[in-house]
Amino acid sequence: MPHPFSDSYHDAVSALAYTLASRHAVGDPADGQAPFNDLTAFILRQRARLPDYLRGPMLAATLGFDLAGLARNGHRFHTQPPAVRRRQAEAWKNSKFGFARDLLRYYESLATLALYSREPSPVSAVPVAPPAPPANGVLVEPGRELRCEVAVVGSGPGGAITACLLAEAGRDVLLIEEGPFLPLHSCRSFSQQEMEQKYRNGGQTIAMGRTKVAYVEGCCVGGGSEINSGLYHRTPPEVLEHWRQEFQVAGLTEAELRPHFEACEREVSVSTLPGAAPAASLKLHEGAVRLGWKSLEAPRWFRYDTGGGGGGIRQTMTQTYLPRFLSAGGRLLPDARVDRLRKEGDQWLLRATHRAHGALEIRAPTVFLCAGAVQTPALLRRSGITRNIGDTLQLHPTVKVVARFPEPVNTLDMGVPVHQVKEFAPRLSFGCSISSPAYLALGMIDHPASAGEASRSWDRMANYYAMITAEARGSVRQLPGFQHALVRYPLTANDRRNLADGLHKLCEALLAAGAEALFPGLNHGPRLSSLDELRKLPTLLPEGLANLMTIHLFSSCPMGEDLARCAADSYGRLHGFDNLYIGDASLLCTAPGVNPQGSIMALARRNVLRFLKSG
C-alpha cells in the first residue's frame, strides 16, 4: 500500500484494531489476546480490495479519526493510552453523524471477523490461495487476442449453464470470468478466507442509500454458486404470472418452465436433508408451528453422503456444469475482467484486462452477458448501452437477529440451516443463517454491552433473518474514472415498515421457540426477552440505524416485450441489438421472494436452448 499516508494509516488502523478487539479478549490465547497484528494485516488487505471510489474517502475518514484525538486532548488517537482510545471509539460509534458510525462499524466488523476466525496457531496462518487445478481448456496464459464463436461473460449459475449447453451443441465457446479458478474446498465455507478468495471486493460491497444495504457477490469461477448456501426454490407461479402480465414476457408459463426446472434440479442434485436438520434451524420451525405459521424445509443442491449426517458436497457450478463445459471442448478464461464491448463489423469486440497478463481483446459474433445483476448492467453502461439498463435493480433487504436459547442449538460443524417460514410470503420470509462464532460476533456488534456473549455462549446462539420483497428500485452506475460500479438502493418508508414488521414477527416466532434473549441488528437496539418487550421494537425501521444486508440481487435489466421498461426481450436478447444476450439474474422482472438461483438457472437454460433452436 505505497501511498504517502501509509504509516499514519497503519498506526491508526492498528490502534483501532487493538481497541476494538481487546473488548472481546478472553482467557484462551487463540481466542482473543494481544497482539492483534493479524487483525491489522487483514484490515489493510481489505482496504486494498475496497471499491475504488471508497478508498479515498475511507483513508481521509480514518486519518480524520486519528487527528480528532488532537482536538480532544492534544494527541493523535493512536498515541493515546487504551482507555482514552476506547472512549473516543465509543463516542464515534454513537455519533449523530452517519459517517462516523459507519467508519467505526466498518473497522469493528473486520476486526471482529478476523478475531473470531483465528486458527489455533494464528501466527503462521498466512492465507495463501492454492494454485488453480490444471484442467484441459483452462487458459492460464492467454494470447493478446482471442477469437471464438460465442463469448460468455461470467461463470456463475447463468453463465455456466449457458456456456455448457452451447459447448455441448458444438459451438466454439469462450467463458470469461473475472475471478480466480479455485477448487470448491480451497477454503472453509463462510470463512474469512473464503471472503478474501472468492467474494467481490473481499465482501465489501454496499448498496448506498440513507440506509445502506451490504451485499455479497461471488467473484470466482462458478460465481455465487460457490459461496452461497445452496437453498433451492422454483420461481413461484404467481410471480411468473405477474412477469407475464406486467412485463409481457412470452413463453413463461409454469408448464413451459417445468422441463427446465426439472433438468437443472437433476443436474445439481436438488434434494432434502437425509437426516435431522440443525437444531438452530428446527428451533425456528418449532416456533412458527407453535404460532400456526407455515414453515418448510427448503431443498438444496447438494449431494449428501449416504448414511445421513448432512455431510456431502455442495453441487456448485465447478462441480456440475463447468466440468461438463470443459469436457465438451469449451475454453475457460479465469482472471480476466471485460472492461467494454463494442460492435466491430459483424463481430463483438470485448476489451478485457487479465490479472497477470494485462490487456487482451476477444472477438466473437455472439456474446452472452452473465456477470450478475450488478456487473452485467455496469459493463453495458460502460459500453454506452444504457436503455433500461441498471435502472431497476431489486434485492431482498434482510434484517438479522441473534437469538440465545437455554439449551445448545449450535455446533462448529452445524452446516446450513434449511427451514424457512413462508406464512407471510412473498412479503416476508424468515430463516436461520450461518451461525459460526465469527458470524454471531458480527451480529452482536450492535449490542456492545453483551459483546463477550458470542465467545461464551455461542453454542446456545444462532443467527436468524427476516427478508422482505421490497418496492424500492435501485440503480447501477459507472462513475467516470473509477473501475467499480456504484450501486444505490433507496429503501422506501413502506420497505422500512415491512422490515420492522418482519423483525417483530421473527422475534415472536423465536420467543415461541423458547429463546431467552434476542439481539436485533439495530444500532444500539433493545435486548429482548419477552413478548411484552417486543413493544420496544420500532414499527418503522429508523433510517441509517438498521444494519441491513442481502445476498439476492436481480432485475437490473428486466426481460419482456414492454419496450418502455424492459432491457431484453422475452428470451434475453437485448432490445435493439443482434447477437447480444443476457443470461443472469438481471433478467428477473422483479424480486421473486425466494432464493433466486433456481429461477436464474431455469431461465438461462430456456433462453440458450431457444437460441440454439433458432440457429
Place this chain on the structure above:
Amino acid sequence: MIPSQSNQVLVTGAFGWLGSRLVEALLAGLPDHESLAEPQADLRLRCLALPGQDASALRRVSDRLEVFEGDLQNPADCERFCRDARGATLFHTAGIIHPARVADFYRVNVAGASNLLDAAIRAGVRRAVVVSSNSPCGCNPHPDHLFDEWSPYRPYMNYGRSKMLMELAVRERQQRGLIETVILRPPWFYGPNQPPRQTLFFRMIRDGKAPIVGSGRNLRSMAYIDNLCQALLLAATSERANGQTYWIADRRPYSMNEIVDTVERLLEREFGHKCLHKRLRLPSLASAVAMRLDAALQSLGWYHQKIHVLSEMNQTIACSVAKAEQELGYRPTVELEEGMRSSLAWCVRQRIRI
C-alpha cells in the same frame, strides 16, 4: 544437541556479549531447558574473532575450539572461516550497534553478513541462525502494541535499516533454496558479560540519574542472555524454523519504571549499594529533540551513542514471543529480577566497579 550431518558449529561474534555466552552454552549445555541441558559430546566449535581480540579466555574453555582471525568485511576471511564446514550449523551473532560512523552499519551488518552467508553456502553449511534486532520494525505505533511476526518493516534509523537489509539478504538466499536460515529478533538484552554501557546504566540508577523520559510507563521487551541462547539453540535444531523469523525476549515486556525500580531494589537490598532514589526526569520533548538531532547527525554520517539512546527512551519497544513458544518450544524461564541479579553478581565476580 545439534543434530546434523556434521558436529561442526561456527560462531561469529564469539567474543561479544552474546557470542561468548553462546559458546559456553554450546560447550556446557543450558540447564534451563530440558532438551538443551546436556551438551553434545563431540561438538567441534570454530569461532571468528576480529584480529587483535584476546582469544586466550575462550581457548582455555575447551580444546575442541578453534579460533579464526578475520573480518566479515573481507570475503576471503569468510571463505577461510567456512572452509570444509559441509553440513555445519552457523550462528551469526556478530554485528555493530554503536559504531563511529553510519557507514559501518552497512559495511558490517549488511555486506559482512552477505559475505559470510555466501561463503557458508559455498562450503555447504546446513543452517544459519542469524541474530537481528527489533530495529527493522522500529518502535511500536501505540502504547499497548506488541510486535509479532505480522509486523511490517519500519526501520528505526540506520541501524534498523542495516538490520532490515540483512534480514532481506538472508531471506532471499533461503528462498532460493541455497541454505536453511532462521532469523531471531531480540530487543535490548541483558545479563552476564555485559559491556561497559550496561554497567554505566546501573551506575546512573544508583546515583539517581536514571533517565525517565515521559511517564516511564512505556513498555520495553528485554531478552535475558540465557533466554536468548536457548532460542538460538532451539532455532538451530527445529525442523519447521527453517525460513522463519522469531521475536525473542523475556516472557513479558517491562515498563521503564519497572526496569529501573528493579535494578535499584537489587542494588540496595542484595548488593549493599546506597541508592539516591532519584530519577533524571525529562519531558517527552527531550526524546523528540534527541530523535531529530540523531537523525540529523546520522544523515551527515555521524553517530552519537548517547543521543541515539536518549531518542528511544520514551518509546515503546515491546514484542510477543508467542510464535517462538509455539514453534520452537521456547521457554523463557528467567525474568527481570533474576536476570538483573545475575548481571550484578557477574559484575561483582569480575570486580567491575559499579
